[in-house]
Amino acid sequence: MNNYTPRGFDVLHNPKLNKGTAFTQQERDELGLQGLLPAAITSQQTQISRVLDNLHRKTSDIERYIFLFSLQGRNERLFYRLLIDHIDELMPIIYTPTVGEACQEFAHIFREPRGFYITPNDRGRIRESLNNWPEKDIRMIVITDGQRILGLGDLGANGMGIPIGKLSLYTAGAGIAPEQCLPVMLDVGSNNQQLINDPLYLGLKQPRISGDEYLQLVDEFVTTVQDVFPKAVIQFEDFLTPNAYLLLNTYRNKACCFNDDIQGTAAVVLSGIYTALTLSKQPFKDCRILFLGAGSAATGMADLLVPALCSAGLNEDEARKRLWFIDRHGLVVKDRDYLDPHNLAYAHEHPTMDFLSAIDDIKPNILIGATGVQGTFTETPIRRMAEINSRPIIFALSNPTSHAECTAKQAYEWTDGRAIFASGSPSSAVHYRGQFFKPGQGNNAYIFPGLGLGVITCQARYISDEMFLAAAQALSEQVSHKQLEQGNIYPPLNQLRKVSFKIAMAVAQTAYQQKLTPEACPDNLSARIKELIYDPTY
Numbered sequence: 413m414n415n416y417t418p419r420g421f422d423v424l425h426n427p428k429l430n431k432g433t434a435f436t437q438q439e440r441d442e443l444g445l446q447g448l449l450p451a452a453i454t455s456q457q458t459q460i461s462r463v464l465d466n467l468h469r470k471t472s473d474i475e476r477y478i479f480l481f482s483l484q485g486r487n488e489r490l491f492y493r494l495l496i497d498h499i500d501e502l503m504p505i506i507y508t509p510t511v512g513e514a515c516q517e518f519a520h521i522f523r524e525p526r527g528f529y530i531t532p533n534d535r536g537r538i539r540e541s542l543n544n545w546p547e548k549d550i551r552m553i554v555i556t557d558g559q560r561i562l563g564l565g566d567l568g569a570n571g572m573g574i575p576i577g578k579l580s581l582y583t584a585g586a587g588i589a590p591e592q593c594l595p596v597m598l599d600v601g602s603n604n605q606q607l608i609n610d611p612l613y614l615g616l617k618q619p620r621i622s623g624d625e626y627l628q629l630v631d632e633f634v635t636t637v638q639d640v641f642p643k644a645v646i647q648f649e650d651f652l653t654p655n656a657y658l659l660l661n662t663y664r665n666k667a668c669c670f671n672d673d674i675q676g677t678a679a680v681v682l683s684g685i686y687t688a689l690t691l692s693k694q695p696f697k698d699c700r701i702l703f704l705g706a707g708s709a710a711t712g713m714a715d716l717l718v719p720a721l722c723s724a725g726l727n728e729d730e731a732r733k734r735l736w737f738i739d740r741h742g743l744v745v746k747d748r749d750y751l752d753p754h755n756l757a758y759a760h761e762h763p764t765m766d767f768l769s770a771i772d773d774i775k776p777n778i779l780i781g782a783t784g785v786q787g788t789f790t791e792t793p794i795r796r797m798a799e800i801n802s803r804p805i806i807f808a809l810s811n812p813t814s815h816a817e818c819t820a821k822q823a824y825e826w827t828d829g830r831a832i833f834a835s836g837s838p839s840s841a842v843h844y845r846g847q848f849f850k851p852g853q854g855n856n857a858y859i860f861p862g863l864g865l866g867v868i869t870c871q872a873r874y875i876s877d878e879m880f881l882a883a884a885q886a887l888s889e890q891v892s893h894k895q896l897e898q899g900n901i902y903p904p905l906n907q908l909r910k911v912s913f914k915i916a917m918a919v920a921q922t923a924y925q926q927k928l929t930p931e932a933c934p935d936n937l938s939a940r941i942k943e944l945i946y947d948p949t950y
């Protein structure tokens with residue numbers, strides 16, 4: 413038994429215990445802090461004002477990023493209180509777009525280790541390493557192998573910024589306790605020579621392992637986690653598209669896991685579609701959807717749209733026929749020379765054609781851009797969408813803003829203000845012919861924190877499509893009339909904790925109904941969820 417009670421500097425240097433100048437006089441006396449702190453006893457809110465003042469003095473977002481994560485390393489509760497209260501302002505620093513720059517700079521801005529690293533040298537002893545982790549009740553794991561970090565490609569071990577950032581959003585956005593979160597870097601090497609040549613690079617300096625060697629390492633990790641942390645949900649993040657699909661298809665019914673790039677994106681977009689259709693007053697089952705881009709994001713959306721359309725009354729074949737894709741090589745159709753395996757299910761018997769001809773031919777009601785290429789929604793196709801539809805639904809989802817298929821302003825101008833628009837990154841408000849638009853952002857952060865909280869609560873064996881459908885529906889139901897009037901199909905980010913709670917309820921209820929849980933749904937489900945929610949206030 414360890415009877416050690418931290419005192420003095422050990423308290424001030426422990427981010428979980430430290431309250432800095434907020435320690436009361438009684439605590440200062442009891443914990444041996446007298447003399448170690450300035451005289452003033454300040455509230456957490458005063459501390460937040462000071463932190464914000466300091467944050468605003470920084471001259472770049474990457475400096476703000478370093479400052480915020482240093483705060484997390486000093487005073488965890490202050491970090492989370494700040495993040496919860498100022499989520500709109502701080503999410504773009506903690507997560508996209510600044511986290512991309514932070515990953516690129518990871519080895520250069522590194523201060524202290526955070527998270528858990530696995531390399532091929534750990535084969536056969538991942539259990540031993542996991543036992544080194546100080547926390548024993550892990551509930552949420554985000555793992556990446558760094559091969560496709562945002563739109564930035566192979567960043568190797570530098571990709572650790574992503575699991576760290578994402579888990580801080582699980583805590584801020586849904587209340588999953590920080591000690592229950594585990595960021596994991598599966599460092600299997602990097603094929604980015606520039607990175608390997610950097611003398612400060614912190615990862616394994618070798619080419620990536622692949623094939624069976626790679627899959628066996630992942631498998632050892634997943635099976636060991638199921639044993640060591642049996643209540644943990646595993647989120648796969650920023651894997652290269654073929655690996656992302658392979659891992660998801662291998663583990664989706666065997667482990668409690670999901671891929672946010674594929675399934676989280678899909679749920680947030682489906683929610684946007686449900687909400688947009690309340691404005692365009694079209695029945696969901698009658699919609700035709702055209703995707704520009706056929707990568708993991710777009711096909712992930714389609715893979716969830718199929719069960720969603722089926723639950724609206726179509727059979728699977730009819731549902732697939734509502735969904736069309738265009739990639740770099742044109743319309744995805746059956747007799748094309750090259751088709752990615754994940755596109756096969758959506759390759760229809762149809763002549764191939766270019767983007768504009770496809771709009772004329774298919775007459776989509778919804779156009780979704782996930783190309784990663786700026787400006788691919790040009791004026792002519794968007795005007796054509798407005799000729800076909802009284803309220804064309806146009807989502808330009810590529811991130812960051814500089815990669816978006818079109819801007820909100822263009823979408824409104826080219827459709828005479830009739831577009832129902834959403835983007836992947838935040839868009840500025842638009843004034844157009846006396847109308848005021850504040851378009852919404854299809855941010856995955858609306859879904860994954862609440863989904864994680866729901867799954868943790870009910871202890872589902874795995875995460876079903878129906879649980880994602882429930883999450884999408886629950887999110888859509890939280891958009892107010894005022895937001896809809898401004899063309900915003902998502903709730904405000906500052907409501908994220910409330911939104912996540914409702915999503916957690918819907919997800920858990922669905923898992924209970926599907927009997928994916930060890931126990932039946934408790935009468936007090938809402939109280940059960942509330943009990944799990946971390947409150948950083950002191």
Ligand code: NAD
Pocket residue numbers: 562563653673677680704705706707708709710738739740741781782783784785788809810811812815835836837854855856
């Ligand atoms: P990916 O590289 O797997 O796929 C890109 C696809 O776009 C490929 O099919 C490619 O052939 C196609 N493409 C590229 N240029 C094209 C062009 N000019 N015309 C037609 N097709 C073209 O990438 P991904 O993971 O699917 O991500 C795509 C984009 O989606 C990224 O920019 C990412 O930021 C964005 N995304 C947004 C969200 C969100 O908003 N919630 C979530 C995930 C991904």
